[in-house]
Amino acid sequence: xxxxxxxxxxxxxxxxxxxxxxxxxxxxxxxxxxxxxxxxxxxxxxxxxxxxxxxxxxxxxxxxxxxxxxxxxxxxxxxxxxxxxxxxxxxxxxxxxxxxxxxxxxxxxxxxxxxxxxxxxxxxxxxxxxxxxxxxxxxxxxxxxxxxxxxxxxxxxxxxxxxxxxxxxxxxxxxxxxxxxxxxxxxxxxxxxxxxxxxxxxxxxxxxxxxxxxxxxxxxxxxxxxxxxxxxxxxxxxxxxxxxxxxxxxxxxxxxxxxxxxxxxxxxxxxxxxxxxxxxxxxxxxxxxxxxxxxxxxxxxxxxxxxxxxxxxxxxxxxxxxxxxxxxxxxxxxxxx
Amino acid sequence: xxxxxxxxxxxxxxxxxxxxxxxxxxxxxxxxxxxxxxxxxxxxxxxxxxxxxxxxxxxxxxxxxxxxxxxxxxxxxxxxxxxxxxxxxxxxxxxxxxxxxxxxxxxxxxxxxxxxxxxxxxxxxxxxxxxxxxxxxxxxxxxxxxxxxxxxxxxxxxxxxxxxxxxxxxxxxxxxxxxxxxxxxxxxxxxxxxxxxxxxxxxxxxxxxxxxxxxxxxxxxxxxxxxxxxxxxxxxxxxxxxxxxxxxxxxxxxxxxxxxxxxxxxxxxxxxxxxxxxxxxxxxxxxxxxxxxxxxxxxxxxxxxxxxxxxxxxxxxxxxxxxxxxxxxxxxxxxxxxxxxxxxxxxxxxxxxxxxxxxxxxxxxxxxxxxxxxx
Numbered sequence: 001x002x003x004x005x006x007x008x009x010x011x012x013x014x015x016x017x018x019x020x021x022x023x024x025x026x027x028x029x030x031x032x033x034x035x036x037x038x039x040x041x042x043x044x045x046x047x048x049x050x051x052x053x054x055x056x057x058x059x060x061x062x063x064x065x066x067x068x069x070x071x072x073x074x075x076x077x078x079x080x081x082x083x084x085x086x087x088x089x090x091x092x093x094x095x096x097x098x099x100x101x102x103x104x105x106x107x108x109x110x111x112x113x114x115x116x117x118x119x120x121x122x123x124x125x126x127x128x129x130x131x132x133x134x135x136x137x138x139x140x141x142x143x144x145x146x147x148x149x150x151x152x153x154x155x156x157x158x159x160x161x162x163x164x165x166x167x168x169x170x171x172x173x174x175x176x177x178x179x180x181x182x183x184x185x186x187x188x189x190x191x192x193x194x195x196x197x198x199x200x201x202x203x204x205x206x207x208x209x210x211x212x213x214x215x216x217x218x219x220x221x222x223x224x225x226x227x228x229x230x231x232x233x234x235x236x237x238x239x240x241x242x243x244x245x246x247x248x249x250x251x252x253x254x255x256x257x258x259x260x261x262x263x264x265x266x267x268x269x270x271x272x273x274x275x276x277x278x279x280x281x282x283x284x285x286x287x288x289x290x291x292x293x294x295x296x297x298x299x300x301x302x303x304x305x306x307x308x309x310x311x312x313x314x315x316x317x318x319x320x321x322x323x324x325x326x327x328x329x330x331x332x333x334x335x336x337x
Numbered sequence: 338x339x340x341x342x343x344x345x346x347x348x349x350x351x352x353x354x355x356x357x358x359x360x361x362x363x364x365x366x367x368x369x370x371x372x373x374x375x376x377x378x379x380x381x382x383x384x385x386x387x388x389x390x391x392x393x394x395x396x397x398x399x400x401x402x403x404x405x406x407x408x409x410x411x412x413x414x415x416x417x418x419x420x421x422x423x424x425x426x427x428x429x430x431x432x433x434x435x436x437x438x439x440x441x442x443x444x445x446x447x448x449x450x451x452x453x454x455x456x457x458x459x460x461x462x463x464x465x466x467x468x469x470x471x472x473x474x475x476x477x478x479x480x481x482x483x484x485x486x487x488x489x490x491x492x493x494x495x496x497x498x499x500x501x502x503x504x505x506x507x508x509x510x511x512x513x514x515x516x517x518x519x520x521x522x523x524x525x526x527x528x529x530x531x532x533x534x535x536x537x538x539x540x541x542x543x544x545x546x547x548x549x550x551x552x553x554x555x556x557x558x559x560x561x562x563x564x565x566x567x568x569x570x571x572x573x574x575x576x577x578x579x580x581x582x583x584x585x586x587x588x589x590x591x592x593x594x595x596x597x598x599x600x601x602x603x604x605x606x607x608x609x610x611x612x613x614x615x616x617x618x619x620x621x622x623x624x625x626x627x628x629x630x631x632x633x634x635x636x637x638x639x640x641x642x643x644x645x646x647x648x649x650x651x652x653x654x655x656x657x658x659x660x661x662x663x664x665x666x667x668x669x670x671x672x673x674x675x676x677x678x679x680x681x682x683x684x685x686x687x688x689x690x691x692x693x694x695x696x697x698x699x700x701x702x703x704x705x706x707x708x709x710x711x712x
Contacts, residue, residue, distance in 0.1 A: 001509065166620060196511070198620040204589050207609040209382075234406060254591060 001192040009161040009193045010050050010126075010182070013168035014088065016197040018058050021086065024172055026051055027064040027073055028090030028126075047092045048128060048187055074100040074125065078108040078177070081123035086172055093139045094127035094181060108177040109152030120175040124168070129157075130183040130221060130271060131319055137307035140315075142272040144219075147179040148248040149276070154178045154202055155249040159223035161191040163246060166200035173199060183221040203250035207259065211239030214329045215259045217282060218244060218269035226269055228322035233329055240329060248278055253285055260286045264295035265332040269320050274302040296335035299328040341421050342429045343392040345414040347407045349447070350381060351487045357381050358406045359413060362399060370396050370416065373697070377413070382610040386488060389697040392416050398426050450483065450501075450509060455528035461509030462529065463501045466494025470711055471562045472535055473499045476526060478544025478570075479635060480584045480628065482508025484614060485543055488696035493541075493703060500538075502529055504546065506627035508618055517630025519571075519643055523552035530560055539707055541565035543692065544667065545635060548643055555648040563655040563710035565703050568664055568689050570635060571645035573671030578639045580666045581632050585625070590616065602663040602688035650676050657706040659699060661687030680706065 004012070018024045031051040033042040045052025055063045066073040070091055077087040091097055097104065104125070111119040131140040147155045154176050158164040164182070171178040208223065209230055218226040223244045230240045241259050245252050260266045266286055268279040279300040286298055301320045309315050347357050361378040364370050376390040394416040401413045412433040415426055450463040463483055473493055477485040483501040493499045505525050506512035514521050526549055530538060539562045542550035547569025554561040570576065580599050587593040594612045598604035618624060636642050649656065656679045660669040666689040672681045682702050687694040 162617075194509075194617070194621060197622040198617075199622075200620060201588060206613070207590065210609050237404065258591075 001194060003190050004161050004193040005187065006158075006161045006164050006182075006189050006191075007048065007050055007187040009165035010168055011045075011052060011054075012193070012195075013165045013172070013197075014051065014054060015057065017086075017169060017172040018054065018062065020197070021172075023084060024086045024088065025062045025064065025080070026054060026088045026090065027066050027077060029066055029068055029092060031090050032060065032063045032065045046090050048182075048184065050126070050182075050187075051090065070096045071100045071103060075103040075107070077123045077125070078103055078121060081108070081121045081177070082111060082119055086122045086124075088124045088126060088172060091125055091127040093135075094129040094143050095138050095141050097125070097127060097143070104147075104153070104177070104179075105150050109150050111152075112176065113152060121177050122172075122175045124171045124178045124180050126168075126180045126182065128184045129181045130185060131303070131308045131315055132185050132221075134310065134312060134315065136310040140308035142181075142220075142270075142303070144179070144181055144248050145272050145277045145281070148251075148278065148281075152176065153249060154247065156180045156202065156247050157220040158182070158246065159186070159206075159218075159220050159244050161189065161193045163200060163206065163244075165193055166198050167202075167246060169197055170199040170202060174202070181220070186221055189224075200246065202247045203252050204246065205252035205255035206244045206246055207255065208242040208244060209240065211241050211263070213239045213263060214265040214267060214332055215241045215243060215263045216267045216269060216325060216329065217256060217259075218242065218325075219248070219278060220271070222269040222271055222320060225320060225322045226325055229325035229329065232322060232326045236330075238329060238333060251282075251285075253289075256282060257286065257290050260290045261293040264293050265329070265335075266294070267299045267301060267325060267328045267332060269301045269325055271303055271319055273305050274300060275305055277302060296332040299332055301325050301328050341417055342426065343394060343416040344412050344429075344433065345376070345390065345392065345416065347401075347409050347411045347413055348379065348388060349409040350386070350491075351383070351484065354381050354383075354409060356406050356408045359401050359403055360385060362403055363387070364396055366396055366399050368396050370394065375697075381608075383484070383487065383608050383614075384611060384693065385606050385608075386693070386696060394418060397421070398430065400430055452509065453529060453532045455525060455532040458505050458513045458525045458528060459511040460505065460525065460529050460532075461503040462533065463490070464498055464533075465490050465501075466496075466498045468494075468496035468498070470497035470707075471537060471539055472497055473539045473541060473707065474526070474530070474535070475499065475501045476504065476540065476542040476546030476549050477501075477507065478542075478546050478568075479581065479631060480507070480615065480619075481543065481546070482614070482618065484508070484611070485690070485692065487693065489541075489692050489700060489703070492696075492700040493707065497707075500529075500533060500535075502526065504549070506624050506631065512621070512623035512627035514627045514630060516634075517627060517632075518634050519548060519552050520556070522549045522631070523556055526550070526553050527557050527560060536560070537562050539563045539565065539710060541567070541703060542569065543567040544689065545570050545631070547571070548635075548645055551645045551648050551652070554652045554654055555645070558653065561652075561654050563706065564652065564657070565706055566656065566658045567692055567699070568660055568667050569658065570641060570667060571643045572649065572658075572675065573667070574640055575668055575671070576636045576639065576641045577666045578636055581636055585629055585632055588616070588619065599665050600689045602661065602686055602694055606694065649679070655706070655710040656680065657682065657702065659684065659691055659702055661689060661691040661694065663688045665689065
């Protein structure tokens with residue numbers, strides 16, 4: 001099977017769906033190359049190169065550069081969705097969605113419910129998230145818990161090129177507003193991706209590895225750190241299951257509970273801040289439904305309750321890593337023999 | 338290498354395997370082992386398999402303990418008589434990695450599948466082996482793919498090319514089956530033979546693939562040197578529609594795992610990766626519809642919709658039929674009463690996947706069948 005980067009997988013998903021369905025449009029800052037700017041159009045394809053080539057293939061009516069006003073174009077996407085288009089809006093950094101909470105929380109997320117199920121809002125907000133690029137606290141957050149909290153939104157965090165393509169295709173075909181979060185440090189990772197189109201259903205966790213001793217649940221880039229940790233632990237004779245829920249809303253509680261019950265020891269890894277985060281949420285679900293199967297307290301490996309620091313040494317200390325994950329697993333193993 | 342010291346190494350099953358976990362030794366240090374004896378269980382991301390020894394003698398030293406993981410080709414144990422001093426065994430173990438490394442890393446050289454244009458089809462083909470004997474084409478069953486032959490392909494490729502073919506709408510092949518009829522699949526196999534430049538081949542088919550092979554033997558008898566039919570469709574009435582319908586309906590991990598477990602006598606042999614691989618091709622646009630069409634032509638209401646018993650009686654090619662006695666998809670009773678010229682083998686502890694569940698035994702049956710047919 002062909003090897004492709006995470007970025008290329010997303011680009012293919014956009015190509016497939018725009019080719020298949022004329023109502024799919026993309027909009028955002030610089031995604032067509034900078035409207036009104038002189039020089040070569042489509043030079044970059046957005047701040048991270050994901051929309052490259054779409055302008056040439058589908059033209060300026062369906063690939064639209066917008067002013068630097070997230071609240072305007074996110075509102076436009078929500079409105080266009082209600083009138084029958086399937087917009088995919090690109091927000092450079094998820095942090096910038098702060099200025100469009102009303103459009104997302106009070107409008108898009110509510111339409112299906114407030115209009116008696118007669119209105120659907122099929123739009124996708126693609127945004128980067130995550131620390132580790134020395135981009136400081138306004139360009140590095142992992143804000144998915146905030147969107148997960150709001151009913152009516154679906155929230156997707158792909159961890160591999162294969163998942164990125166299949167989940168973005170599902171997001172575009174889905175009839176609800178989808179927040180699609182891409183870790184900037186995954187764009188250049190490479191993996192097997194089929195050439196054809198395929199959709200991965202939401203709420204379907206991926207079990208990357210099966211082991212009998214402990215379950216590690218992780219999202220996005222943290223899935224890779226969890227995998228690294230399992231290699232360290234395997235050398236010590238500790239065999240772990242790794243679960244990537246893929247979507248935080250809907251959440252595949254079945255798979256989480258099933259694997260938690262199988263091993264009885266759970267470590268949840270989340271690069272978001274810990275209060276009201278996914279690690280807290282999942283540990284409460286396990287504690288409530290699988291308490292009897294637990295052999296040790298559930299461990300959380302998360303960022304601290306601080307903004308993402310700019311200083312490189314502090315930023316490195318802020319993020320979970322394989323070493324911290326392995327240490328948490330060892331603690332659950334040592335709790336009770 | 339000193340012939341008095343013989344290595345037992347980590348096998349390689351399929352191109353993606355880089356390491357295996359030695360889940361159990363079935364023999365102890367100090368025991369004598371014979372070629373063909375079951376000596377260990379190895380677990381990969383895909384499946385757990387019992388490994389038979391390819392050497393005989395005294396199991397002198399176990400190098401990799403139970404539960405440990407070792408890379409493909411790593412030394413797991415040493416077979417040597419007591420006449421060989423301990424110091425020589427030590428030196429053999431110490432120097433093994435270096436010598437194996439010097440012999441070249443064959444992991445990189447492992448063949449990769451390619452997509453072959455065969456008439457209207459784009460078929461995924463993995464070819465291994467380059468001997469002079471008549472080539473073999475391996476055809477998986479409904480909902481399967483080339484992974485079915487993980488333990489078979491290498492074993493048959495010692496003296497001949499062995500091609501693993503993904504049927505249309507399966508594995509890495511495009512969903513080019515508008516009608517889903519058996520004839521269409523048989524035509525795809527003949528087109529693949531043409532595209533691969535194969536005049537005549539042994540066809541080995543599993544389940545639906547067995548029916549496809551038999552159908553090729555009926556429509557193009559001069560292209561078929563022999564038939565190996567593993568739990569084939571088309572030779573009896575009963576078939577598990579629960580399996581087929583469940584497979585079509587399952588679009589998530591948990592229901593798919595439950596459905597696939599019915600293939601095996603021991604469902605623990607399966608892994609999460611096997612389930613994920615099936616879901617990966619089932620998610621592709623066009624595949625569910627194509628599989629639905631194939632299924633409708635294959636069976637309904639627990640009865641097979643294809644009957645190839647006349648074709649089987651008419652074929653001039655040597656035929657081997659193999660059934661797992663615990664088959665829950667196509668019952669092994671259908672092996673009873675086949676024409677007298679068909680060689681029938683039954684495998685006691687296998688379900689619908691005898692070539693995976695009793696790989697070594699089925700490989701021996703197939704090798705003997707191929708050698709007999711070549712004569």
